Amino acid sequence: MTYKIWIQEYIKHPLALGALFPSSASLGSLMVKHIDADTIGPILELGPGTGSFTKALLRKGINENNLVLVEQSQEFVNLLKGFFPKATIVCGDVRQISQISSELGINQFDEIVSGLPLNAMGAAVRRGICNDSFSILKPRGSFVQVSYIPICSIPKNVIDNYSAEKKYCGVTLTNMPPAFVWRVTKPKRMLNDE
Ligand SMILES: C[S@@+](CC[C@H](N)C(=O)[O-])C[C@H]1O[C@@H](n2cnc3c(N)ncnc32)[C@H](O)[C@@H]1O
Numbered sequence: 198m199t200y201k202i203w204i205q206e207y208i209k210h211p212l213a214l215g216a217l218f219p220s221s222a223s224l225g226s227l228m229v230k231h232i233d234a235d236t237i238g239p240i241l242e243l244g245p246g247t248g249s250f251t252k253a254l255l256r257k258g259i260n261e262n263n264l265v266l267v268e269q270s271q272e273f274v275n276l277l278k279g280f281f282p283k284a285t286i287v288c289g290d291v292r293q294i295s296q297i298s299s300e301l302g303i304n305q306f307d308e309i310v311s312g313l314p315l316n317a318m319g320a321a322v323r324r325g326i327c328n329d330s331f332s333i334l335k336p337r338g339s340f341v342q343v344s345y346i347p348i349c350s351i352p353k354n355v356i357d358n359y360s361a362e363k364k365y366c367g368v369t370l371t372n373m374p375p376a377f378v379w380r381v382t383k384p385k386r387m388l389n390d391e
Contacts, residue, residue, distance in 0.1 A: 199247050202272050213269065215314025216345065216374060219246060224372040225253030228310055228341055231366070231380055234258035238307035238335065241298075242266045243291045243326075246273050248280050250310050255281075265301065267291050292322065295329045305335040311342045315350035327355040334383050341366070341380040349379040360384050 199219065207214045220228075228250050232240070234257050245251050245266040255261060264284035268274050274288040289297050291313060298306070309330050315323045330340055344350045349363060356363055366378040 199276065202276055203247055206270055206272055210270070212314065212317045214246070215317050218373040220249035220312060220343070220376070221369065221372040222249065222253065224343065224369045224376050224378075225249045226256070227367055227369050227376075227378050228312075228343060229253045229257050229259075231339060231341065232257060232259065232308050232310075236307050237263070238305070239263050239265050239303050240308045240310065241294075241306040241330075241333075243294070243309065243311040243330070244268060244313040245277060246270075246312055248277050250312055251277070251281055251284070254310070265298075265303065265306070267294065267297060291326055291330075294326065295333065298333050304333065305338075306333055307335055307338050309334055309338070309340040311340065313342075314345075315342060316344060316346060316348075320352070323350065324352050324355060327351050328358070331355060331359045331361070331381075331383060336383050336385050339380045339382045341378060344377045344379065345374050347377050349381075351379060351381050356381055 203219050240263055245268050261281055261283040266284055266286045267289055269290050271288055274286055277286050287297055342351050361381045361383050364380045366380050368377045
């Protein structure tokens with residue numbers, strides 16, 4: 198059933214999905230490896246699709262009530278609402294993530310997990326989404342991003358802008374296609390903070 202919806206969505210929006218198959222459980226585990234099970238603040242997932250990374254967060258012991266999922270496909274949103282009834286699930290465009298988070302009354306997220314096909318988006322869109330996401334990420338929180346090419350898709354100028362630290366987390370070959378993961382962590386404080 199999940200794969201049937203995936204294929205229907207892929208036929209409609211191949212670039213928005215970016216992959217012919219949903220993410221594997223091993224990729225999900227790699228994406229959330231760094232996240233502390235004791236995280237108590239909200240965790241934002243961008244482009245959750247069929248929920249492979251969401252399931253990995255729950256396997257880690259994260260409280261479902263703390264999850265905020267932003268997905269543009271109504272079909273995936275319907276599926277996610279069935280899988281994760283306690284999570285906050287928004288059908289929306291992550292290019293509006295600042296507005297979405299302010300409407301939810303959330304100023305800062307503890308962690309951000311992204312399955313967005315950032316490489317398939319234009320440079321300006323990629324930069325805008327990453328900049329806005331870092332602005333609502335708490336100090337010492339991480340933005341973790343999957344990539345289907347061995348290049349980090351979080352733009353260097355955004356990383357530099359936030360004096361953030363980039364770390365390569367590894368590759369999983371048991372995903373179709375093989376997937377690379379990078380994590381960018383915000384510093385404890387920005388240089389211009391009080
Ligand atoms: C590679 S898929 C994620 C796959 C997911 N990890 C899974 O296993 O199902 C990328 C997802 O990002 C969503 N997406 C793409 N652009 C988006 C946007 N601008 N706003 C919100 N969601 C978006 C797509 O609809 C798709 O569900």
